[in-house]
Amino acid sequence: MKFRLGLIGLIGAVAASTLxxxxxxxxxxxxxxxxxxxxxxxxxxxxxDLAPKHVARIKKLAREKFYDGVIFHRVIDGFMAQTGDPTGTGMGGSNEPDLPAEFSKAHFDRGTLGMARAQSPDSANSQFFIMFADGGFLDGQYTVFGGVASGMDCVDKIAKGEPPANPSKMVSVRILKDVQ
Incomplete structure (x- = not known):
């Protein structure tokens, strides 16, 4: 009986994680x-569960208000919107050390958040991107650290361009627990 309940619980947990x-x-x-x-x-x-070091970094920077006022500096229609560089050039980052890659089998589909990096897999720092569409060619090459739960209509409104003529910006970035 314990095995049956354990199996049912496991099936429920797996089903919830695929929602x-x-x-x-x-x-x-x-x-x-x-x-x-x-x-x-x-x-x-x-x-x-996929990228503990990257999530910890994003939360630390959000709590420091690092991202407030930062523009989306590279926004490619049908691909992704990139942000997280305080210089707005795509060349900047935080004063924190770069992070080691935390690659997973997670798929880059619409709404997935990934960490931007330079050529080295271990060069992610503060920049990240939100996918507009499927990007399976990124699977296993960039760290997935989250996904859009609501507001993809807002993501779709981000000004496009490399860089955009009138870039959209993140006015504020907060951890929900801190604002409830």
């Missing part, structure tokens, strides 16, 4: 809320 983020209950400590210059919100479920 889209919007259908899952989000942990306030691992939920990021980005308010953009378009006056809308993007709610992100962070994935410490």
């Amino acid at each position: 889209p983020l919007a259908a899952q209950t989000l942990d306030p400590e691992n939920t990021l809320v980005i308010t953009t210059s378009e006056k809308c919100k993007i709610t992100i479920g962070l994935r410490p």
Whole structure:
């Protein structure tokens, strides 16, 4: 009987983990809320199970208000929107050391968040991107650390360009637990 209940619990846990983020209950400590210059919100479920060091970095920087006012500096329609560089050039980052890659088997589909990096797999720092569409060619090559739970309509409104003529910005980036 214990085995049967354990198996049922395991099946339920696996089923819940395969639900889209919007259908899952989000942990306030691992939920990021980005308010953009378009006056809308993007709610992100962070994935410490996939990338604990990257999630810890994003949360640290959000709590320091590092991301407030940072633009989306590289936005390719049909691909992704990249942000997280305080210089707005794509060449900057935080004063924290670069992170080692935490590659997983997670798929880069619409709404996935990945860490941007230079050529070295271990060069992620503060920049990240949100996928507009499927990007399976990135699988296993970039660290997945979360996914959009709500607000993809807001992501779709981000000004496009490399760099955009009038870039959208992250007005505020907060951990949900800190603002409840």
